[in-house]
Amino acid sequence: MNLSLSITKNIHDWLFNMMPETAASLTEMTLIATVYLAVFAVTGLFLVLLERKVAAWFQLRLGPNRVGPWGLLQTMADALKLVSKELTGTVNADKFLYNLAPYFVIITALMALAVLPFSGEFQAFDINIGIFFLIAISSIGVIGILLAGWSSNNKFALIGAMRSGVQTISYELSVGLSLLTVILITGTLQLSEIVEVQRNGWLIVQGHIPAIFAFMIYMISGTAETNRAPFDLVEAESELGAGFHTEYSGMKFAYFFLAEFINMFIIASIATTIFFGAWLSPFGITESLPWLGVFWFLGKTLVLVFLMMWFRWTFPRLRIDQLLTLEWKYLLPLNLMNLVLMAIIVWLNLTIQF
Amino acid sequence: METSTVNNNFKSEEYFINMGPQHPATHGVLRLLLTIDGETIKKVEPDLGYIHRSIEKMCERDSYQQIVHLTDRMDYLSSNINNEAVCLAVENALQIEVPDRVKVIRTIIGELTRIASHNLWWGVMGMDVGALTTYFYAFRDREMINDIFEETCGARLTMNYNIPGGLMFDIHPNFVKRVKEFIAHFKTKLPEYDTLLTNNVIFQKRMRGVGMLSKEDAISYGASGPVGRGSGYSCDVRKLHPYSALDKVTFNEALRTEGDSFARYEVRIQEMWESMSIVEQLIDNIPEGDYKVETNAVIKLPKGEFYQKVETARGELGVYIISTGTKNPYRLKFRSPGFSNLSLLNHIAVGGKIGDLVASMATLDLVIPDIDR
Numbered sequence: 001m002n003l004s005l006s007i008t009k010n011i012h013d014w015l016f017n018m019m020p021e022t023a024a025s026l027t028e029m030t031l032i033a034t035v036y037l038a039v040f041a042v043t044g045l046f047l048v049l050l051e052r053k054v055a056a057w058f059q060l061r062l063g064p065n066r067v068g069p070w071g072l073l074q075t076m077a078d079a080l081k082l083v084s085k086e087l088t089g090t091v092n093a094d095k096f097l098y099n100l101a102p103y104f105v106i107i108t109a110l111m112a113l114a115v116l117p118f119s120g121e122f123q124a125f126d127i128n129i130g131i132f133f134l135i136a137i138s139s140i141g142v143i144g145i146l147l148a149g150w151s152s153n154n155k156f157a158l159i160g161a162m163r164s165g166v167q168t169i170s171y172e173l174s175v176g177l178s179l180l181t182v183i184l185i186t187g188t189l190q191l192s193e194i195v196e197v198q199r200n201g202w203l204i205v206q207g208h209i210p211a212i213f214a215f216m217i218y219m220i221s222g223t224a225e226t227n228r229a230p231f232d233l234v235e236a237e238s239e240l241g242a243g244f245h246t247e248y249s250g251m252k253f254a255y256f257f258l259a260e261f262i263n264m265f266i267i268a269s270i271a272t273t274i275f276f277g278a279w280l281s282p283f284g285i286t287e288s289l290p291w292l293g294v295f296w297f298l299g300k301t302l303v304l305v306f307l308m309m310w311f312r313w314t315f316p317r318l319r320i321d322q323l324l325t326l327e328w329k330y331l332l333p334l335n336l337m338n339l340v341l342m343a344i345i346v347w348l349n350l351t352i353q354f
Numbered sequence: 355m356e357t358s359t360v361n362n363n364f365k366s367e368e369y370f371i372n373m374g375p376q377h378p379a380t381h382g383v384l385r386l387l388l389t390i391d392g393e394t395i396k397k398v399e400p401d402l403g404y405i406h407r408s409i410e411k412m413c414e415r416d417s418y419q420q421i422v423h424l425t426d427r428m429d430y431l432s433s434n435i436n437n438e439a440v441c442l443a444v445e446n447a448l449q450i451e452v453p454d455r456v457k458v459i460r461t462i463i464g465e466l467t468r469i470a471s472h473n474l475w476w477g478v479m480g481m482d483v484g485a486l487t488t489y490f491y492a493f494r495d496r497e498m499i500n501d502i503f504e505e506t507c508g509a510r511l512t513m514n515y516n517i518p519g520g521l522m523f524d525i526h527p528n529f530v531k532r533v534k535e536f537i538a539h540f541k542t543k544l545p546e547y548d549t550l551l552t553n554n555v556i557f558q559k560r561m562r563g564v565g566m567l568s569k570e571d572a573i574s575y576g577a578s579g580p581v582g583r584g585s586g587y588s589c590d591v592r593k594l595h596p597y598s599a600l601d602k603v604t605f606n607e608a609l610r611t612e613g614d615s616f617a618r619y620e621v622r623i624q625e626m627w628e629s630m631s632i633v634e635q636l637i638d639n640i641p642e643g644d645y646k647v648e649t650n651a652v653i654k655l656p657k658g659e660f661y662q663k664v665e666t667a668r669g670e671l672g673v674y675i676i677s678t679g680t681k682n683p684y685r686l687k688f689r690s691p692g693f694s695n696l697s698l699l700n701h702i703a704v705g706g707k708i709g710d711l712v713a714s715m716a717t718l719d720l721v722i723p724d725i726d727r
Contacts, residue, residue, distance in 0.1 A: 059490035155371045159393070159708070229484055230556055238379040238482045239712050314550070316557045317484025319709040320393055 104144030520646025579669020
């Protein structure tokens with residue numbers, strides 16, 4: 001019996017013995033939600049620190065190194081500062097929407113985490129339309145950004161929000177289609193089954209040429225989805241100040257900030273799950289130790305997160321019309337052709353299986 | 355001006371936005387009044403005066419030695435060259451011939467200042483188009499120049515190294531060695547600038563064909579420096595009216611004919627190479643001799659009008675002195691390169707996007723205290 005599975009099973013049994021079924025289910029859900037919330041708040045903070053460190057390595061600097069060993073507690077301290085800060089707002093803002101916006105962004109970011117298969121056992125919510133759920137949830141986040149920009153009564157914020165709307169709606173197509181390309185091999189949308197299919201080789205290997213194309217398109221459009229450089233027009237510092245969150249302060253700003261990093265983690269996690277076999281170890285080298293799956297998953301995800309950080313600290317920003325040209329004139333047609341190519345490959349059984 | 359209406363049912367409306375005086379892309383306290391339709395710029399009106407210190411009026415109160423110190427605070431990135439302009443004007447008026455040593459050192463210091471200035475420009479150029487790493491690469495190399503200046507004259511930004519009649523101090527014994535070290539270092543690092551930014555496809559897409567300025571317009575707007583030369587207007591004062599030791603060196607005037615943002619970018623990159631070559635030609639044979647000629651403690655210029663122009667990192671800086679024979683100028687006018695270059699902004703930015711405005715403005719290399727004085 002697996003250790004982690006036995007612990008969760010024990011808790012499950014204990015709860016169901018102690019109280020009626022409905023109450024036990026509710027308690028369980030609350031517990032899991034709390035654990036997720038805690039774990040991913042820390043993950044977000046860690047990613048912020050990682051980004052600052054990575055940026056420093058790229059930029060001939062040391063990065064945060066004062067708070068805690070190797071600067072590890074820096075973002076904790078930043079978060080504490082942000083919590084204690086006054087929440088300022090504009091006088092003529094639409095108060096209700098203004099206050100609602102950050103929660104939209106952070107809640108959608110956290111919801112997407114529920115379906116990710118961190119290991120064979122560690123997956124909160126294994127629904128049969130997992131991929132669909134991920135794409136659907138990740139596109140709700142943009143509403144929060146639009147609300148923030150619209151309600152702040154600030155023209156810079158409004159421009160940022162409109163850019164965000166245009167950008168996210170465009171690049172959603174590419175994200176969806178590139179994932180769809182690979183889904184053709186698996187024939188299922190359920191994430192746990194997609195992982196099982198990859199026991200015969202990661203999908204990027206199984207699907208070879210079209211899968212590699214799909215991965216590249218996915219990483220480009222995924223970066224655009226998270227509004228990170230070179231697609232950070234939404235908060236283009238040199239053009240719009242801080243973009244849609246110009247008027248936010250304190251913890252509300254922190255929600256936007258944290259959501260960006262969690263979204264980046266999600267985009268990388270999806271890529272890991274779909275293209276790189278999620279928690280499966282390469283060639284099954286740690287098959288006998290399933291709990292190592294979490295580390296494989298996080299390891300692969302962090303490599304992809306690093307890739308996205310690499311983009312950010314090397315590339316200049318695109319202009320808004322170039323951004324749309326890239327999507328509608330290049331990525332989308334390429335994606336559709338890629339989809340057909342993949343269909344042919346699956347039809348003729350040309351996939352590489354180990 | 356074409357409107358961005360997709361069809362007749364879709365009505366587009368212009369709106370007005372204040373960019374600055376506190377805005378990351380305006381590099382100081384410049385305020386731009388933008389009229390925008392969606393993302394398209396319809397009109398740019400620069401609004402100045404936020405850092406006006408009436409330097410020209412203060413010059414009427416000060417002695418000529420003191421005026422030199424005020425010029426540091428105009429275009430603070432070319433402070434040595436600004437100092438030199440006033441010193442040359444005063445020396446020409448007094449008909450003082452400074453020693454060759456002074457001329458050579460002034461030229462070396464001036465070219466190092468130009469490299470440092472273009473260096474900083476390159477860093478913020480990258481930041482303006484969204485590549486944040488460039489800033490730190492630029493500062494790595496700029497720090498070395500600043501260290502050299504610090505060792506020689508004790509200052510890193512506002513140098514005050516030139517005085518009428520020569521230099522305030524002789525060069526530091528380490529000066530030659532460190533300048534050579536810097537040149538050797540920078541020769542390996544400048545190609546990095548190209549690999550990081552110039553050759554980046556996104557950057558090229560952002561710069562090519564954007565912010566077009568024809569040669570005729572460049573001349574009629576009074577553009578000078580890299581902005582003029584990016585449009586094929588040969589306006590390098592160092593070539594046309596050599597001063598100090600610039601007539602003893604050979605260098606190419608960086609000239610591009612495209613007239614877009616990328617041409618202005620390339621001109622500055624090439625100028626860094628040319629400046630390095632000028633320094634290399636001079637650094638090995640700095641003549642022996644005095645580092646200044648003694649002038650009277652109170653300098654009185656003869657009655658008349660005197661004009662001296664130099665090439666700062668931003669273009670042509672003119673110093674126009676009207677003297678009535680007293681120890682202060684009756685009127686002193688600076689013809690600053692930034693002011694004319696800023697007047698171009700509306701011309702090159704209209705019709706572009708907000709991102710284009712920021713990128714084009716970055717290639718004008720504006721220093722606001724130079725414009726406002």
